[in-house]
Amino acid sequence: MKLLSKLTLFTTVSKLAILLVFVAAIPYLVDRVAFNNTNYQLRQQEEKVFSNIRDNGIDYYLEGDSTYASYTMLKEEYISIASAELDHLPDTMMTSQRIIENDTLNYRILSRTFQFEGKNYNLEIARTISSIGQYNRPLQRIALYVLAGLVLLTLVADLLYTRILLKPLSAIIRIRIRDNRFPFKKLREPVRTSTSDFRYLDDSLINLMQQVNDDFEREREFTSNASHELMTPIGILQSKMENLLLLHEGDEALQEKLIGQMKTLNRLKKIVNSLMLISRIDNEQYRRDDTVLPGRLLQEVAGELEHRLEQQDIQLAIHLSSGKRISGMNQDLLFQLFHNLLNNAIRYNTPGGRISITDSQTSNGYQLSIGDTGIGIAAADLPLIFNRFKKTSNGSEEGNGLGLSIVKSIADYLNLRIEVESTPGKGSQFHVLFPDV
DSSP: OOHHHHHHHHHHHHHHHHHHHHHHHHHHHHHHHHHHHHHHHHHHHHHHHHHHHHHHOTHHHHTTSSEEEEEOTTSSEEEEEEEOSSOOOOOEEEEEEEEETTEEEEEEEEEEEEEETTEEEEEEEEEEHHHHGGGHHHHHHHHHHHHHHHHHHHHHHHHHHHHHHHHHHHHHIIIIIITOOSSOSOOOOOOOOSOHHHHHHHHHHHHHHHHHHHHHHHHHHHHHHHHHHHHHHHHHHHHHHHHHHHHTTTOHHHHHHHHHHHHHHHHHHHHHHHHHHHHHHHTTOSOOOEEEOHHHHHHHHHHHTHHHHHHTTOEEEEEOOTTOOEEEEOHHHHHHHHHHHHHHHHHTSOTTOEEEEEEEEETTEEEEEEEEOSOOOOTTTGGGTTSTTOOOTTOOTTOOSOHHHHHHHHHHHTTOEEEEEEETTTEEEEEEEETTO
């Protein structure tokens, strides 16, 4: 999962978790607010009662009676003053039942005893529980709407900010990795960002790519120069050995040794020629403007390797779409690519085995597949088969370690993709994908 997707998922889940927790807590919070507000209002009424008593005396309420009671028409609130035995008890806030005109109601009650002119009185100021909670549901609904709006607003803001924040990272991945192919012809300008971590990452990738380019250029130059320099002494040695063979035609022992040395020299010459081919590919010395017919090309490759197929009694079956044409190629390089793949399919096949060449049109392009019934490739060797001079566990003394390396170089140069499937003991299948077809 991409970093942006993970951050988006985390932000969304965290906001939803906050919303759910608050939704669960809203009833309790609203109740607490309502009760605290009622307690405050009851104390305010208490202060008003005592202010009236101080200014007007106790008869302001009692009017000569021993008790006083007053309540609203719906009995939602009441105030009572009555004689009491105890004095100076602090305010007591409680929830209790009271009987008002034969109705038993639950009240939130502020109760306090006080003394006035030597007599003790008890004061109760109350409000019904039902009147306290009558606005709870509307308040809960409003709080929920406000919270949902705030969560949605912050979620959108977080997602936009995250996208803006990670935009330089997306640009670094696209420019430096996804849309860049080795060798890196042109190192683009640094990605603009104010985040020091992204700046460090981009600078590090630029430096790394520059080092890889420099090392590759040095290797390419060395391969090219070494290959050209080696061809001269190889040619001289080959001429001298051919002359020695002619001068000592009667000496069978010497001729046998010379023939063995000639084979070694020919193997060295093939290696140098392969290196020169890779060097010319790396230096882009081949044009890419040929239109190739895969069916005809593979028939030519099969014809050149026909004698090897007969030697090992291998059956070759070619089943391709007729009339298929591929443009933007190099005929010689493509011939070399399939020649090496088919040659390997023969070399590592079993006597009496089979090779099949098929094609298909996939969602990613046109694909050619070469499958064999050979010895296969071990899973541990698959990452190494395209490396130069790397021999796999089933390597043959005939090989020089460059056949598949040439295939990979040609494929990269022609913008092709190579995929390999193999099962040891059952065979291998190489897929060559032409993405633009």
